[in-house]
Amino acid sequence: MKHSLFLICFLCLIASGCNGSKGNTSQTDTNRQTATVDPDSPIAVTTTVGMVADLVRTVGGDRVNVTQICGSGVDPHLYKATRDDVATMMRADVIFYSGLMLEGKMTDTLIKMARNKPVVAVTEAIDQASLLEPDDFAGHYDPHVWMDVSAWSKCVTVIADELAAIDPPSAPAYQERAAKLREQLSELDAYGKRVIATIPKDSRILVTSHDAFNYFGRAYDLEVIGVQGISTESEAGLQQINELVDLLVNKKVKSVFVESSVPRKNIDSLVEGAQSRGHEVNVGDKELFSDAMGSPGTYEGTYIGMLDHNITLVARGLGGEAPEKGFQGKLSP
Known part of the structure; x- marks a missing residue:
């Protein structure tokens, strides 16, 4: 998308041992916009957590083959990528993760993968002014944004746009499914406000x-x-x-x-x-x-x-x- 400068800054921070940044930069390869996938083969997508994987499956439909790293009951705060996980990421056409340091122990692996393929934080579209910054989280934002349905629905647009960028012929279908999903999420959010x-x-x-x-x-x-x-x-x-x-x-x-x-x-x-x-x-x-x-x-x-x-x-x-x-x-x- 638009993050090559941010990626360079982020890598410099990692190299210098700094960890105070609160940003939500996507670690996307600088050449991503010119890379497209085979329109006759499913897109291999790797995701970190289920909340991301489900949005990708819904927006991508039959065009995507999604592999999820952190399964049911797995704590992503503590999870370290295994050798098999790394191999799965290497085979992927695109990697989607939540961001905001949720997958903190996988950060180095995600950075390495971003050298060769799109690696996208789905929360990058969420306005930082709407993010929470608890006192006990060492200067980082609270990553659990999916608990607010209205905020998480903004991730749907990121996914649709990224899939469209690597698979232009299917772009209209991605946008159509994304619009339908956002409508469903709006109904869920209204239900939450009503019953609570x-x-x-x-x-x-x-x-x-x-x-x-x-x-x-x-x-x-x-x-x-x-x-x-x-x-x-x-x-x-x-x-x-x-x-x-x-x-x-x-x-x-x-x-x-x-x-x-x-x-x-x-x-x-x-x-x-x-x-x-x-x-x-x-x-x-x-x-x-x-x-x-x-x-x-x-x-x-x-x-x-x-x-x-x-x-x-x-x-x-x-x-x-x-x-x-x-x-x-x-x-x-």
Whole structure:
């Protein structure tokens, strides 16, 4: 696209050992605009996480063959590319990743791949003014943007434009599917605002395993508290646990939630602490999806299904009203 200068700067920062940049530069090869794919063969696409892979599959349709590196239940914060992953990336025509340091341990591999092919951060189209910068994330933006459906929908345009650039004959089809997907995401976002608003105001406190839900809270008007820090490498100390137990008891929080890709031990400590003080707290009967989606082949294994699941589970768990099977009637029982 437009990032050769940014790429040079980014590589210089890496070489000098600097890591304070908050930018979201795509690591795209400078010659990408002249490289096109065989119109008679599927485009080999490698993606990092499921939230990206699902958008690419939807926009790309039959023209793309997508390989996803981080599967269901895998924490992308901690994941290191294996030798097989590197081989898969080398065979790809284009690589899409989330960006904003979500895949921090894969950064070096992505930079190397960008020397020979398009390597694209799908979050590059999101206005930095709308990104969150938590105090405990070392000067970087919060990468969990997919929790805000409206913000994540901007990634659809990046994907459609990048696929069109390497496959011009299929550009109209990409743009048509992208427009349809954006419309579906707009409907999902409206559903989220509607059902979360049914939660009593004094019950709109979302306590989860780690700070992956800040964008979710901002988008749907919830106070969000993560037991673990923004990165799953941090640990909640005893003092923080005690402070959160005080909050649960004093505000009479009814439910707390565990996440599919994060150990639940800290949430269990909260529940036990509240019980010792005579306050019963429910743990959601289902896990929230944070850094990974549901199992492949399920509705929850799609981006729309993932967010539908989260929105519906939170609304019902905190005393709001939402259809048991979600806004499309497809959620698993």
